[in-house]
Amino acid sequence: MSISKTAVIGMGTMGAQIGVVCARGGFELSFSWDNGFLNEVEVLSKAGQACRLQYDGKTVEFPTQKGQRIRLDGGLNLLNP
16 A cells, blocks of 8 residues: 555645544554654554555565554654564
């Protein structure tokens, strides 16, 4: 799944938190941004599938377990490996 930088910037320049976005593959995403840049993403795996995220030219992929919550920073670096 891709996180569109254009969409994030289009939502405003003030810091904000998105509630929950459902994504293909059985994932729920919540994310925050500040001054038009992605600040943090939390991924909830509802099915235990591998997760692949893309943002700002970077792609990361990692395994998940059903019910697992994974946090990443704005550079898509894992915060809780």
